[in-house]
Amino acid sequence: MGRKILLEHENVPGIETLEVYRKMGGYRAAEKAIKSMAPDDVTEEVKKAGLRGRGGAGFPAGMKWSFIDKKSDKPRYLVCNADESEPGTFKDRYLMEKIPHALVEGMIVSSYALGAKTSYIYIRGEYFYVLRILEKAIAEAYEAGLLGKNIFGTDYSLDLYVQIGGGAYICGEETALLESLEGKRGNPRMKPPFPAISGLYASPTVVNNVETIAAVPHIVNMSGDEYAKIGIERSTGTKLISASGHINKPGVYEIELGLPVEEFIYSDEYCGGIKDGRKLKAMIAGGSSVPILPAHLITKTANGDARLMTYESLSDGGFASGTMLGSGGFIIMDETACIVRHTWTLARFYHHESCGQCSPCREGTGWMEKVLHRIEHGHGTMKDIDLLVDISKKIEGNTICPLGDAAAWPVASAIRHFREEFEYHVLNPEKIKDPKHFEKEPFVSSVTQNA
Amino acid sequence: MAKVTIDGVEIEVPDGTTILNAARSAGGDIVPPAMCYYSKLEGSGGKCRTCLVKVTQGSTNDPRPMPKLVPSCRTNVMDGMVVENITSPQVLEARKGVVEFLLINHPLDCPICDQAGECDLQNLGFKHGAVNTRFEEERRTYEKIDIGDKIKLHMDRCILCYRCTFVADQVAEGGRCHGVINRGDHAEISTYIEKAIDSDFSGNMIDVCPVGALTDKTARFGSRVWFTKPMDAHRDCDHPKCSGKVVVWEKGDEILRVTGRKDQYNEVESFICNTCRFEKKKTSDWVIEGPRHIDRKSVVSLNHYEHLKDIKEDILKYQKQISENLNKG
Numbered sequence: 001m002g003r004k005i006l007l008e009h010e011n012v013p014g015i016e017t018l019e020v021y022r023k024m025g026g027y028r029a030a031e032k033a034i035k036s037m038a039p040d041d042v043t044e045e046v047k048k049a050g051l052r053g054r055g056g057a058g059f060p061a062g063m064k065w066s067f068i069d070k071k072s073d074k075p076r077y078l079v080c081n082a083d084e085s086e087p088g089t090f091k092d093r094y095l096m097e098k099i100p101h102a103l104v105e106g107m108i109v110s111s112y113a114l115g116a117k118t119s120y121i122y123i124r125g126e127y128f129y130v131l132r133i134l135e136k137a138i139a140e141a142y143e144a145g146l147l148g149k150n151i152f153g154t155d156y157s158l159d160l161y162v163q164i165g166g167g168a169y170i171c172g173e174e175t176a177l178l179e180s181l182e183g184k185r186g187n188p189r190m191k192p193p194f195p196a197i198s199g200l201y202a203s204p205t206v207v208n209n210v211e212t213i214a215a216v217p218h219i220v221n222m223s224g225d226e227y228a229k230i231g232i233e234r235s236t237g238t239k240l241i242s243a244s245g246h247i248n249k250p251g252v253y254e255i256e257l258g259l260p261v262e263e264f265i266y267s268d269e270y271c272g273g274i275k276d277g278r279k280l281k282a283m284i285a286g287g288s289s290v291p292i293l294p295a296h297l298i299t300k301t302a303n304g305d306a307r308l309m310t311y312e313s314l315s316d317g318g319f320a321s322g323t324m325l326g327s328g329g330f331i332i333m334d335e336t337a338c339i340v341r342h343t344w345t346l347a348r349f350y351h352h353e354s355c356g357q358c359s360p361c362r363e364g365t366g367w368m369e370k371v372l373h374r375i376e377h378g379h380g381t382m383k384d385i386d387l388l389v390d391i392s393k394k395i396e397g398n399t400i401c402p403l404g405d406a407a408a409w410p411v412a413s414a415i416r417h418f419r420e421e422f423e424y425h426v427l428n429p430e431k432i433k434d435p436k437h438f439e440k441e442p443f444v445s446s447v448t449q450n451a
Numbered sequence: 452m453a454k455v456t457i458d459g460v461e462i463e464v465p466d467g468t469t470i471l472n473a474a475r476s477a478g479g480d481i482v483p484p485a486m487c488y489y490s491k492l493e494g495s496g497g498k499c500r501t502c503l504v505k506v507t508q509g510s511t512n513d514p515r516p517m518p519k520l521v522p523s524c525r526t527n528v529m530d531g532m533v534v535e536n537i538t539s540p541q542v543l544e545a546r547k548g549v550v551e552f553l554l555i556n557h558p559l560d561c562p563i564c565d566q567a568g569e570c571d572l573q574n575l576g577f578k579h580g581a582v583n584t585r586f587e588e589e590r591r592t593y594e595k596i597d598i599g600d601k602i603k604l605h606m607d608r609c610i611l612c613y614r615c616t617f618v619a620d621q622v623a624e625g626g627r628c629h630g631v632i633n634r635g636d637h638a639e640i641s642t643y644i645e646k647a648i649d650s651d652f653s654g655n656m657i658d659v660c661p662v663g664a665l666t667d668k669t670a671r672f673g674s675r676v677w678f679t680k681p682m683d684a685h686r687d688c689d690h691p692k693c694s695g696k697v698v699v700w701e702k703g704d705e706i707l708r709v710t711g712r713k714d715q716y717n718e719v720e721s722f723i724c725n726t727c728r729f730e731k732k733k734t735s736d737w738v739i740e741g742p743r744h745i746d747r748k749s750v751v752s753l754n755h756y757e758h759l760k761d762i763k764e765d766i767l768k769y770q771k772q773i774s775e776n777l778n779k780g
Contacts, residue, residue: 353634356638
């Protein structure tokens with residue numbers, strides 16, 4: 001059994017209530033931090049722990065905190081990004097639903113470290129029932145004196161609010177989230193200035209993912225050095241993985257970073273192998289926007305090492321033969337899946353979710369969707385495949401926010417690794433008429449066969 | 452002051468200047484094209500991505516190059532910064548991509564568009580675009596909308612530069628009632644459920660529009676722009692914020708259209724009020740100063756004899772010379 005930190009008490013009955021949560025050792029970290037540690041010490045511990053942002057980018061959290069403008073005379077804000085909208089990712093929902101106080105405590109400790117007097121949790125519109133759970137937890141914390149004025153009898157005061165979004169994917173991007181939180185249209189802002197200098201209401205702001213914030217109390221409890229011992233090298237700690245797709249046991253799993261991908265897919269403790277004993281075809285490691293990998297690159301990297309669930313190992317080989325850990329939305333596809341159909345579905349999603357502010361993303365995502373739709377429905381040409389590659393290249397890196405990249409990578413990587421399948425669609429329009437065309441007769445690629 | 456090198460040209464500008472404005476201060480080919488940035492509108496820019504440039508050296512203190520292409524209209528110069536615009540194949544490639552993206556859903560109805568001839572997108576496409584389109588799908592279309600009683604919105608032609616919404620916010624008075632609704636490639640300019648804009652300055656959104664999406668209903672389909680004569684003119688406008696300095700576009704002795712005075716980057720020198728723009732259509736309303744300078748490369752210069760007076764004088768001078776020479780024998 002791997003070590004569990006965040007989900008250690010997930011199955012304790014009543015863990016969603018303050019009483020049981022405190023019985024299980026909850027709010028000890030908040031008390032320890034506020035009563036006996038200076039704010040900068042908490043930041044220092046998080047730095048030592050090597051905790052990296054769990055929302056997708058993997059930026060070191062302690063470093064992000066230290067960028068906050070302390071000279072500014074404006075109030076500082078901590079905003080928790082609970083707008084978990086990446087297709088294939090559902091870990092934050094699980095955590096907030098099961099152990100809401102883990103997030104509330106994390107917010108208290110993190111806000112204290114940053115010197116924030118007001119903090120916000122921005123939660124996506126579809127998680128309406130989670131909003132109720134969180135609000136109940138916050139009300140309990142206020143009643144127990146864990147939030148509000150003079151927490152633990154000290155002069156530190158904190159107000160915590162939950163704000164519900166309208167259900168837009170783009171509001172998961174931190175600056176769009178801040179715009180939306182301010183009550184404006186959720187368009188990403190131009191950077192610089194970064195939120196650490198001018199964020200919410202033009203004040204210094206830190207935006208962190210739910211899982212990142214929930215990990216902070218544990219770091220305070222066990223000390224940063226101790227936390228850094230879990231995991232491998234620069235990938236420290238545990239990570240929640242949302243496993244879905246053609247596997248026997250889909251769900252949210254907490255893993256120690258450094259677990260081999262092969263073990264994660266096939267061991268009974270985690271995914272429990274591929275459904276119905278079929279062959280593995282493709283994997284998306286970190287939510288829909290990271291590059292897809294073909295079977296021969298999943299368990300081993302291009303140079304033959306075992307692939308591990310770490311930030312570094314998954315991105316080994318760059319985008320030519322690697323991917324990213326991202327937000328931990330782990331999707332497995334077996335041989336019955338059609339990569340073209342899958343790519344089209346994703347392109348449709350990004351087309352729908354593009355905010356329309358900058359031209360490459362606004363026009364390019366729609367264009368890619370239309371071309372993919374054509375190929376999937378048997379009206380494509382060989383030229384269309386090259387066209388897709390070209391469009392994705394022209395979007396990537398030229399947009400205001402990472403949504404453009406997120407839309408371009410899945411298309412580019414699918415063609416990079418599964419070009420034969422795209423060509424098959426162009427050459428055999430009759431065979432792909434049935435939407436479930438690969439379920440009866442899986443497509444065999446020469447690359448996988450030789451590997 | 453900061454010293455910045457753009458395409459090998461060294462320029463010294465005050466701190467806090469953007470790369471685009473630094474390039475404009477030098478002028479010439481090194482100026483990146485801009486479709487959404489408008490120096491007189493706060494917060495504009497960064498959206499169209501046509502002004503992307505490559506920063507090969509961040510500054511003297513931190514010489515690392517910037518990892519991505521940056522929008523020159525929203526990136527401030529640093530001392531010792533080295534920028535590549537037209538000398539970088541990567542920039543030209545990205546710009547070509549942006550132009551293609553801007554054009555895929557554009558109706559290309561230039562033959563019937565009032566903006567043709569003075570359209571930024573036309574110029575941009577001419578300079579940076581491809582000859583053919585690779586877009587085979589159906590283009591998106593919208594219903595035409597009236598923005599107030601004098602302005603027509605052709606959403607099909609819009610490139611969503613957001614300039615007009617900034618005009619509504621910052622120049623026109625009367626609160627915010629003009630913005631963008633919907634998202635992605637369905638986004639459209641709207642006056643919030645078609646609430647008409649009746650501000651005194653709303654007409655300026657026609658001038659800031661880089662394409663033919665917003666047109667003057669009092670002049671629509673009046674004439675091709677290159678058949679009209681642009682003349683600098685002014686009048687004593689009693690609106691305190693209006694400068695009264697305009698360009699009147701004449702055909703014969705008739706004034707077809709009144710616009711602000713636009714500089715070489717197609718930005719107006721000062722905003723004008725709706726009375727001047729829409730209602731003063733008689734020559735007697737205006738004091739005509741003389742022909743407007745039009746860039747020789749522009750199609751508008753086709754029918755435009757800016758130096759007619761000089762030519763007249765020249766001819767007279769030469770006639771005199773010739774007759775004198777003849778007299779001398």
